[in-house]
Amino acid sequence: QQPVQSPQAVILREGEDAVINCSSSKALYSVHWYRQKHGEAPVFLMILLKGGEQKGHEKISASFNEKKQQSSLYLTASQLSYSGTYFCGTEEAAGNKLTFGGGTRVLVKP
Amino acid sequence: DVKVTQSSRYLVKRTGEKVFLECVQDMDHENMFWYRQDPGLGLRLIYFSYDVKMKEKGDIPEGYSVSREKKERFSLILESASTNQTSMYLCASSLGEGPGTEAFFGQGTRLTVV
Numbered sequence: 001q002q003p004v005q006s007p008q009a010v011i012l013r014e015g016e017d018a019v020i021n022c023s024s025s026k027a028l029y030s031v032h033w034y035r036q037k038h039g040e041a042p043v044f045l046m047i048l049l050k051g052g053e054q055k056g057h058e059k060i061s062a063s064f065n066e067k068k069q070q071s072s073l074y075l076t077a078s079q080l081s082y083s084g085t086y087f088c089g090t091e092e093a094a095g096n097k098l099t100f101g102g103g104t105r106v107l108v109k110p
Numbered sequence: 111d112v113k114v115t116q117s118s119r120y121l122v123k124r125t126g127e128k129v130f131l132e133c134v135q136d137m138d139h140e141n142m143f144w145y146r147q148d149p150g151l152g153l154r155l156i157y158f159s160y161d162v163k164m165k166e167k168g169d170i171p172e173g174y175s176v177s178r179e180k181k182e183r184f185s186l187i188l189e190s191a192s193t194n195q196t197s198m199y200l201c202a203s204s205l206g207e208g209p210g211t212e213a214f215f216g217q218g219t220r221l222t223v224v
Contacts, residue, residue, distance in 0.1 A: 002154065008150075041216060042200070044212040044214070089153075089213070099145060100145070100153035
């Protein structure tokens, strides 16, 4: 039932780019992205809705392929502050339960 | 700011004890969630509530129950705690109305069952 994220971990140098993927076997209404820093609660980054609405955050953007039930998160020109674990969450219907993937650990080095 | 408050940051309980984890949100949100976070397994949904006294099982409900008597409070109950329930537990809430609303998380409760 959980969406599947890949890769499980990625190490970047400051300024490099990375892509995190999220896929589901279910038809989706929305995809959420959250970032969790060590010892802290997950924090909302963005929502992508069925129908193509996208909301970006700083130099982090995302896409949602409704036909394939896949979403990708793009970390562009990464900064040290981008380090953390990224989770995608999926909803099958508006206001429905939110199910998360296994997470992707991102480490950005100087 | 939305605030989701979990009653304890750290909890140590004995095997077989009945354990209550409490979560309160202050923004009149319809939806509340309980997740369990384990290394390599991400956030796994235990239970979801979309209204007072309404609940729905998540992916791993076995060994857990929930209670939502008031809109702002969502409790997770371990009827008889076992060592395999040692984990980080996260509560979250969301507005629940309208297209795609973000979830707000509490700081988590790290439960150790000995």
